[in-house]
Amino acid sequence: MICKKEIWIYAETESQKIAPSYYELLGKAHELKESLNEAYEIVAVILSDSAEEVSKELRSSAVDRVYCLEHEKLGNYNPEYYAAVLSEFAKKHKPEMLWIAASAIGGELAPSVAALLNTGLAAHCVDILINDKGELVHLVPAFGGKLLTEILVPKTRPIMASVKPGIFREREIACSKEAELVFERAEILDSMESRFKLVEEQEMQSSGLPVEKAEVVLAGGRGIGNTQTWEKLKELAGRLDGAVGYTRSLVDIGLEENELNMIGSSGKSVRPKLYMGFGISGASHHISGIKDSGTIIAVNTDDEADIFDSSDYKIVADCDRILSALLEVL
Amino acid sequence: MNLKIAVCVKSVPNPDQFSSLSLDPVSKTLIREGIDSVINPADLHAIELAVQLKEQYGAHISLISMGPQQAQKELRMGLAYGPDDAFLVSDREFGGADSLATSYVLAKALEKAGPFDLIILGNESADGATAHVPSQVGIIMGLPNMTDIVGFSLDENGKTRVKKRLQGRYAIYEAELPLVIGVAKDINKVRTAGMRGVLGAKNKPLTVWSVENFEDLDKTRIGLSGSPTQGGEYHTASFGREATELKGSPEEIASELSNIIRPILGRE
Ligand SMILES: Cc1cc2nc3c(=O)[nH]c(=O)nc-3n(C[C@H](O)[C@H](O)[C@H](O)COP(=O)(O)OP(=O)(O)OC[C@H]3O[C@@H](n4cnc5c(N)ncnc54)[C@H](O)[C@@H]3O)c2cc1C
Numbered sequence: 001m002i003c004k005k006e007i008w009i010y011a012e013t014e015s016q017k018i019a020p021s022y023y024e025l026l027g028k029a030h031e032l033k034e035s036l037n038e039a040y041e042i043v044a045v046i047l048s049d050s051a052e053e054v055s056k057e058l059r060s061s062a063v064d065r066v067y068c069l070e071h072e073k074l075g076n077y078n079p080e081y082y083a084a085v086l087s088e089f090a091k092k093h094k095p096e097m098l099w100i101a102a103s104a105i106g107g108e109l110a111p112s113v114a115a116l117l118n119t120g121l122a123a124h125c126v127d128i129l130i131n132d133k134g135e136l137v138h139l140v141p142a143f144g145g146k147l148l149t150e151i152l153v154p155k156t157r158p159i160m161a162s163v164k165p166g167i168f169r170e171r172e173i174a175c176s177k178e179a180e181l182v183f184e185r186a187e188i189l190d191s192m193e194s195r196f197k198l199v200e201e202q203e204m205q206s207s208g209l210p211v212e213k214a215e216v217v218l219a220g221g222r223g224i225g226n227t228q229t230w231e232k233l234k235e236l237a238g239r240l241d242g243a244v245g246y247t248r249s250l251v252d253i254g255l256e257e258n259e260l261n262m263i264g265s266s267g268k269s270v271r272p273k274l275y276m277g278f279g280i281s282g283a284s285h286h287i288s289g290i291k292d293s294g295t296i297i298a299v300n301t302d303d304e305a306d307i308f309d310s311s312d313y314k315i316v317a318d319c320d321r322i323l324s325a326l327l328e329v330l
Numbered sequence: 331m332n333l334k335i336a337v338c339v340k341s342v343p344n345p346d347q348f349s350s351l352s353l354d355p356v357s358k359t360l361i362r363e364g365i366d367s368v369i370n371p372a373d374l375h376a377i378e379l380a381v382q383l384k385e386q387y388g389a390h391i392s393l394i395s396m397g398p399q400q401a402q403k404e405l406r407m408g409l410a411y412g413p414d415d416a417f418l419v420s421d422r423e424f425g426g427a428d429s430l431a432t433s434y435v436l437a438k439a440l441e442k443a444g445p446f447d448l449i450i451l452g453n454e455s456a457d458g459a460t461a462h463v464p465s466q467v468g469i470i471m472g473l474p475n476m477t478d479i480v481g482f483s484l485d486e487n488g489k490t491r492v493k494k495r496l497q498g499r500y501a502i503y504e505a506e507l508p509l510v511i512g513v514a515k516d517i518n519k520v521r522t523a524g525m526r527g528v529l530g531a532k533n534k535p536l537t538v539w540s541v542e543n544f545e546d547l548d549k550t551r552i553g554l555s556g557s558p559t560q561g562g563e564y565h566t567a568s569f570g571r572e573a574t575e576l577k578g579s580p581e582e583i584a585s586e587l588s589n590i591i592r593p594i595l596g597r598e
Pocket of ligand 1: 223246248249250262263283299371454455459
């Protein structure tokens with residue numbers, strides 16, 4: 001029997017449900033498969049203490065096979081257990097490609113697995129395609145998104161790639177047949193004791209709707225300047241049923257505590273119908289996270305601010321005054 | 331407790347000047363003229379954490395870097411914050427390394443300068459920003475490792491608590507030393523180095539190692555040829571849009587904006 005080459009997608013779960021990033025990667029895998037001139041199988045891989053429930057969801061998600069690697073030690077995320085199981089399994093089955101969403105977990109899992117397998121990992125891909133020489137090429141951002149560079153993994157296998165959630169679009173894919181489900185106990189963990197012991201989990205304080213899911217995003221930068229103006233922006237966001245995002249500088253000046261809803265190359269990528277940026281200069285670090293938004297409106301006192309080069313509407317004005325006026329009419 | 335702490339630092343082009351980076355239209359190579367180099371911003375937070383631990387428990391802090399000879403300048407600057415000595419691994423043969431080949435060389439340098447109880451790295455570099463190196467250094471050295479750390483504490487018995495950022499929550503783990511961690515900027519506020527620090531840094535030992543200084547280096551794992559990923563061409567990312575400028579008083583602008591926004595939201 002000749003085995004077909006496999007594209008593996010690590011299916012991350014969030015509270016016993018498959019994370020949306022899985023479907024984003026799956027969409028790209030199907031797109032790539034169409035442009036490959038060899039037959040490939042698309043395979044989903046789950047790590048869990050009990051994969052029964054989630055595997056049902058994956059079964060009809062247009063993949064050829066679902067590997068469910070189970071062990072009681074895989075209930076909570078532990079970097080050592082996860083990396084060990086995924087890398088061992090990849091050693092055994094030798095997939096051609098292994099894709100992992102660069103989420104909080106995947107962003108750590110991917111480089112660990114790559115190091116264990118001694119293979120190449122293209123980080124934070126914005127596209128994965130076949131070039132005119134027939135090579136598999138990953139486009140990844142460099143210098144804060146100012147440039148894109150091509151990454152190839154010519155010799156080692158699997159070719160690994162990580163992709164930030166929200167970068168690829170989910171696609172409708174017809175599922176012609178149910179996937180084969182393969183359950184396997186991750187025996188290697190029987191004798192392994194992690195050196196990290198989870199002792200506590202804490203909820204992150206967040207102000208409302210997650211930015212990456214919102215249709216309207218209002219974002220503030222250093223130019224917001226003070227709490228009153230920041231409150232006005234939040235109130236306006238509430239009226240528009242929108243979410244609030246921000247730049248790193250807004251965290252630096254203490255208006256937000258953490259980077260949870262920070263937008264940009266080290267934060268979230270957003271793709272709302274409407275994005276409005278107030279007091280944001282437009283560093284590529286930030287712009288790379290908003291560039292796929294529908295309409296972009298920017299307010300800045302500096303006529304030459306870079307953000308205007310990436311905007312549909314330009315307003316040279318004080319952001320506090322514009323916010324106040326908008327609160328009167330919206 | 332007399333801790334031995336290593337902080338890995340990288341010299342990077344100044345991120346505030348990334349907007350002036352450009353590509354040679356013909357050769358597609360990077361033009362970085364006029365852009366100075368700085369210590370990678372996240373690494374300053376790694377140094378800060380080390381210095382805080384030194385203040386608390388007493389420690390010897392070593393800076394470790396792989397990079398060109400010029401990176402000595404950034405190491406001197408790093409020493410001004412309080413570390414005790416620095417090691418620069420510099421050789422043409424190391425050039426062009428991807429994250430795995432970089433991690434391999436850093437791991438070798440850490441072994442040579444060590445052993446260390448704690449190895450701290452900035453979570454990501456400003457230029458490549460893969461955030462691979464902390465985990466990969468840990469894996470190659472066989473040490474427990476964790477990234478995106480926003481809180482860290484250590485008790486007298488050498489037991490640590492690390493606070494890791496996850497999606498919408500934090501997870502707190504206990505672990506023993508030795509440990510490798512990648513710290514996020516949220517972990518602390520970086521102090522200013524001060525004149526005394528800068529002057530003091532001049533006389534601190536800074537050792538430069540080349541390939542010859544390592545006995546057991548696997549040459550198939552270093553530099554461009556030892557890198558499993560290979561970079562192809564650069565492209566300019568195009569974010570460009572043509573902006574329409576709205577002018578007038580704030581009230582006029584607001585009413586114009588309202589007309590633009592309402593249809594997008596599907597509101598009358
Ligand atoms: C490795 C790395 C990763 C990074 N990742 C991210 C990231 O993911 N996301 C991110 O956002 N940043 C990131 N940054 C930081 C980024 O480089 C910029 O420093 C940051 O985006 C700037 O934020 P800002 O526009 O709010 O502040 P500034 O650049 O300081 O701009 C403030 C703007 O406000 C305007 N202004 C001032 N007063 C007013 C007023 N009253 N009304 C209107 N406008 C006013 C000014 O003209 C100016 O344009 C990263 C940096 C590094 C090194």
